[in-house]
Amino acid sequence: MQLTLRTRRLLAGGLLALACAAAVLRLAGPGAVCRAGDLTDIPDDAGFLPRAQTAEADGQKWVALTFDDGPSRNTGPILDILAEQQVPATFFVVTAENNENWLPLLERIQADGHQIGLHSCTHEYSKVYSSTTDFWADIKALKEKLAPYVTDPEALTWLRFIGGSTNTISHRYGGSRIMTRLKEQAEERGYHSIDWNVSAEDAAGGHPDAQTILRNIVKDAKERNVCVVLMHDTKATDTTVEALPDIISWFKENGYQFCTVENLPR
């Protein structure tokens, strides 16, 4: 099944079906060609989140909606929809220059009962993944920039690696073992890292329309009882906002319960 999905994805005209694809293309620099295989593909459930298997066995259906790379002008409308639908979500945030005007929205994210997760300060692969030291310096800078807007930055212990935990772009900068070392260090430092098993592919080139985003999600989600859905709340992902009510309706109609990442069943 994984091979089938992967093959289908690679054949889909080279579309980058993965996290942060647009940002990678923008930030990796001229000449740094980004291939689909460089980024984390849909992980196997077996290695993705062991505790989720319990829920699979129990037949419960859970979905954690996640939004990466915000906040941006699209975060407010997303929060409005989540409030209207009474649905929690998790935001893996960035504090790069183009996010800074929107950081006050972090207060509302927490006040509305959503989870804030750590993603990156700069989101620049060449800096973040130059070494493990550079990675943790980026996380420290991220938490410092979040501090004025969140209750307790040290309480933010969930992180999502840029490009996902098995990306290979990082190898260009930090060597082939950097992700393995970072995952070990994250665990030692008390962090939980999480990828996804459902992708909206909303950061892919060509700005997919709302119907395509919904279709991408349903394609990945329909055979899973526990879904961690990767979406983006950047200024470029207007169609994610447009698709969100229908995405939520699909999960409700199919019997899923919504939760934040930290509240996924244990």
Ligand SMILES: [Zn+2]
């Ligand atoms: Zn990202």
